[in-house]
Amino acid sequence: MGRPRRRGRDINGILLLDKPPGFSSNDVLQKIKRLFGANRAGHTGALDPLATGMLPICLGEATKFSQFLLNADKHYHVIARLGQRTDTSDAAGKLLDEKEIKFTQAQLDNALESLRGESLQIPSMYSALKYQGRPLYDYARQGIEVERETRAISIFDLQFIRWQGHDLELQIHCSKGTYIRTLIDDLGELLGCGAHVSQLRRLQVATYPPERMLTLTQLNTIVESTPSSPYPMLDQLLLPMDSAVVNFPEVNLLPMVAAYLKQGQPVQVSSAPAEGMVRITEGEGHHFIGIGIIDDDGRVAPKRLVNVLT
Numbered sequence: 001m002g003r004p005r006r007r008g009r010d011i012n013g014i015l016l017l018d019k020p021p022g023f024s025s026n027d028v029l030q031k032i033k034r035l036f037g038a039n040r041a042g043h044t045g046a047l048d049p050l051a052t053g054m055l056p057i058c059l060g061e062a063t064k065f066s067q068f069l070l071n072a073d074k075h076y077h078v079i080a081r082l083g084q085r086t087d088t089s090d091a092a093g094k095l096l097d098e099k100e101i102k103f104t105q106a107q108l109d110n111a112l113e114s115l116r117g118e119s120l121q122i123p124s125m126y127s128a129l130k131y132q133g134r135p136l137y138d139y140a141r142q143g144i145e146v147e148r149e150t151r152a153i154s155i156f157d158l159q160f161i162r163w164q165g166h167d168l169e170l171q172i173h174c175s176k177g178t179y180i181r182t183l184i185d186d187l188g189e190l191l192g193c194g195a196h197v198s199q200l201r202r203l204q205v206a207t208y209p210p211e212r213m214l215t216l217t218q219l220n221t222i223v224e225s226t227p228s229s230p231y232p233m234l235d236q237l238l239l240p241m242d243s244a245v246v247n248f249p250e251v252n253l254l255p256m257v258a259a260y261l262k263q264g265q266p267v268q269v270s271s272a273p274a275e276g277m278v279r280i281t282e283g284e285g286h287h288f289i290g291i292g293i294i295d296d297d298g299r300v301a302p303k304r305l306v307n308v309l310t
Helices: 025-036 060-070 105-115 136-141 180-191 216-225 231-235 241-245 255-262
Strands: 013-019 041-043 052-059 074-082 084-086 095-098 117-121 151-164 167-174 195-205 250-253 277-282 287-294 300-305
Touching: 013 025, 013 060, 013 241, 025 041, 025 052, 025 216, 025 231, 041 060, 052 060, 052 241, 060 241, 074 180, 105 151, 105 180, 117 180, 167 180, 167 195, 180 195, 216 231, 241 277, 241 287, 250 255, 255 277, 255 287, 255 300, 277 300
Parallel strands: 052 195, 084 195, 250 277
Antiparallel strands: 013 052, 041 052, 074 167, 074 195, 084 095, 117 151, 151 167, 277 287, 287 300
């Protein structure tokens, strides 16, 4: 019996979606997969339904490199509601406590300073982290508390923008694994009044330019205006799949050397760095063929190769 045929196109690349509010990351992922007719798709770090902004979506072979975007730094714009604490630490949750706002600007400055730099954070019970195969929010909705391990995070930059009444506006540059809801909840506790996220927008992932983001409305307009075949126009909007690993040093191989690598064999390259991960290209056109790692013998060993006919 032969293999079942895959449904969809073999389209490879990365779309920078400007996620709208009110949808889960998986909701919009499925919409993008259908719009592009792609056989495979994956997002690179979930945004809550309340949140908007940059959600890189990997199509086809680009899904092999989504992990490197999950691990990338991220930038957020957040508006916190002061004086109210909720069970989900955002506006979608149930109000747990309400307190008067009594802190001063100096106390706020000190609280923000204490959150900058490296720290340990306990993920929210309403996060999508898995425990025994199920997301934590499933347990939380049943009133079950699960013990969570602390995570090391870094707040590289925490900019104060505005404080007016109950609204506090901030801009945050943080490391992977940082939960903004938890950060705002911690800030509310430091200020003695409680706080939750009322608005959240992801401004940037890694070094991707915010101006390359596209909305679902823009994509749907393209599809509706070209009913015969929207794919050529849609495909032009994709970033190359190696943009997810552009920070790795490049190792360019001659085609005859690349042939050995594609068969799973480490190869000796004089121009390779001494250690670490590398982005591997082939030939004069620098065609991307995957990523590799420098082994103990100084050779380039394949780690994740793309399967694309050229």
